[in-house]
Amino acid sequence: EPEVTQTPSHQVTQMGQEVILRCVPISNHLYFYWYRQILGQKVEFLVSFYNNEISEKSEIFDDQFSVERPDGSNFTLKIRSTKLEDSAMYFCASSSRLQTVGNSPLHFGNGTRLTVT
Amino acid sequence: LAKTTQPISMDSYEGQEVNITCSHNNIATNDYITWYQQFPSQGPRFIIQGYKTKVTNEVASLFIPADRKSSTLSLPxxxxxxxxxxxxxxxxxxxxxxxxxxxxxxxxxxxxxx
Incomplete structure (x- = not known):
């Protein structure tokens, strides 16, 4: 079964540094998402991306964050200047079409654990 | 904004059937109801999705009443x-x-x- 893959599985960085989290969505999917989960808390929506542009973003997704689909396969999340509170699991997801049409659920990767020191 | 309310926790024993109910009073006409499962340090995994009545797959069943204001995930x-x-x-x-x-x-x- 095709799956969403994320790299690296664990990233440690110092406060103020830039990080890029990488994702390879399922190949025929058109909608891409980033979510994050702070340890012990719920999964939070960050951003959705379709047709090479951001469709929707949450209040968490401020100017420090950006997303890009640099080629036909990768989908990246960049945090420009990391803060301690950015430490979390970051999950990438993809779907083949809008969720409101049946049988098109989000498929999640297993995440990148980001630790900011 | 369709919010959901679920019990915080449930306990069960091996071999039992588990039913988890979710309320979603403000569900919109074209919204689907989807259930995910998450293990520690893993991404959420799709279990089942439905719009109304009953849906069953190899893992679970999903019961949705006519008013669609709630749904119940059943794990046999x-x-x-x-x-x-x-x-x-x-x-x-x-x-x-x-x-x-x-x-x-x-x-x-x-x-x-x-």
Whole structure:
């Protein structure tokens, strides 16, 4: 079964540094998402991306964050200047079409654990 | 914004049937109801999705009453490996046709005991 893959599985960085989290969505999917989960808390929506542009973003997704689909396969999340509170699991997801049409659920990767020191 | 309410936690024993109910009073006409399972340090995994009445797959059943203001995920004969957090989600449309986000609630932490 095709799956969403994320790299690296664990990233440690110092406060103020830039990080890029990488994702390879399922190949025929058109909608891409980033979510994050702070340890012990719920999964939070960050951003959705379709047709090479951001469709929707949450209040968490401020100017420090950006997303890009640099080629036909990768989908990246960049945090420009990391803060301690950015430490979390970051999950990438993809779907083949809008969720409101049946049988098109989000498929999640297993995440990148980001630790900011 | 269709919010969901689920029990925070549930306990069960191996071999029992587990039913987790979710309320979503403000569900919109074209929203689907989707359930995900999450193990520690893993991404959420799709379990089942439905719009109305009953849906069954190899893993679970989903019961949705006519008013669609709630839904019940049924896990038959749970095993220890079903210990996880279960999320009920309802679609949340964004600003345009291509804009969409799913909002996770706090989920239900299911503990299956031997």
């Amino acid at each position: 004969r749970v095993s220890l490996s079903d210990t996880a957090v279960y999320y009920c989600l309802v679609g949340d449309l964004g600003k345009g046709d291509s804009s969409y986000k799913l909002i996770f609630g706090s989920g239900t932490r299911l503990l299956v005991r031997p």
